[in-house]
Amino acid sequence: MEPTQVRLDNKQIQVLAHPLRARLLSQLRLDGAATATKLAADLDTNTGATSYHLRRLAEAGLVIEEPGAGRGRERWWRSAHDISSWQRDSFAGDPDALAASDWLDGFHLRHLVDRVERWQGVRADESPRWRTAAGFSDYLLNLGTEQLTALTAELDTVIERYRALGGTDPAPDARQVLLYVYTVPRVE
Numbered sequence: 001m002e003p004t005q006v007r008l009d010n011k012q013i014q015v016l017a018h019p020l021r022a023r024l025l026s027q028l029r030l031d032g033a034a035t036a037t038k039l040a041a042d043l044d045t046n047t048g049a050t051s052y053h054l055r056r057l058a059e060a061g062l063v064i065e066e067p068g069a070g071r072g073r074e075r076w077w078r079s080a081h082d083i084s085s086w087q088r089d090s091f092a093g094d095p096d097a098l099a100a101s102d103w104l105d106g107f108h109l110r111h112l113v114d115r116v117e118r119w120q121g122v123r124a125d126e127s128p129r130w131r132t133a134a135g136f137s138d139y140l141l142n143l144g145t146e147q148l149t150a151l152t153a154e155l156d157t158v159i160e161r162y163r164a165l166g167g168t169d170p171a172p173d174a175r176q177v178l179l180y181v182y183t184v185p186r187v188e
Contacts, residue, residue, distance in 0.1 A: 002164075003082035003083055003160070003163060004080075004081045004082050004083070005081055005082065005083040005084075005085060006061070006062070006080070006081040006083070006084055006085070007085055007086065007087075008084055008085065008086040010091060010094050010096075010097040011060055012060045012061065012062060012084075013086055013091070013097050013100045013101055013104065014096055014097055014100045015056055015057060015059070015060040015062065016057070016060070016062060016084070016100070016104060017099075017100035017101075017103045017104050017107075018053065018056075019107070020043070020045060020049060020050070020053050021053045021056060021057055022104065022107050023043050024039055024043070024050065024053055024054060024057060024063070025057060025062055025063065025079060025084070026111070027039055027042055027043060028063060028077060028078055028079040029079045029082065030176065032078065033066050033076045033077060033078035034076065034077065034078075035074050035075065035076055035077070036050040036051040036054055036075070036077070037050075037074070039054070039077075054077050058077070061080055062079070062080055062081070062084070063077050063078065063079055063080055064077070064078060064080045065077055066078055086101060086104070088101045088102070088105075112180050112182075115178055116136075119134065129173070130173075134177075140186070148183055151183070152181070152183055155181055159179065159181075
């Protein structure tokens with residue numbers, strides 16, 4: 001099944017640039033539909049705040065209610081899209097959207113560091129096969145902007161092929177794997 005993607009607009013990025021909202025959307029994407037009560041417990045927050053922020057995400061079209069599944073705090077919510085993307089430059093002229101984009105970039109970077117540190121803390125307890133399969137690489141390439149754009153597009157194609165494979169023919173030891181690709185020019 002093809003993943004659904006949204007290119008965040010000015011309103012959506014401003015709504016998503018909030019610590020709890022970003023965590024809620026991430027949790028729904030990782031673990032699937034949930035109630036505000038379950039999300040509050042998972043994220044160590046209160047149900048009232050969770051319900052409020054889910055409604056804000058819904059108003060922006062980022063989450064939706066599962067049809068016919070409960071009411072009030074027992075309503076089931078799910079992510080409206082598998083992937084959110086944005087380009088900072090598309091918000092030129094809108095300082096609030098630019099600030100939201102910058103905040104989200106930093107949030108995701110901190111989230112990446114947190115996840116990698118959690119893996120490092122438990123990897124000794126993982127099987128040798130998972131320790132070997134999971135890893136880190138860094139590359140230094142000399143590329144122009146068109147080449148970097150082409151490389152990213154090619155990597156996206158490869159990633160989507162593996163996403164489809166995991167949905168149609170998962171390996172016996174399959175589990176969720178987080179893959180982050182950051183392509184940034186070197187800054188002195």
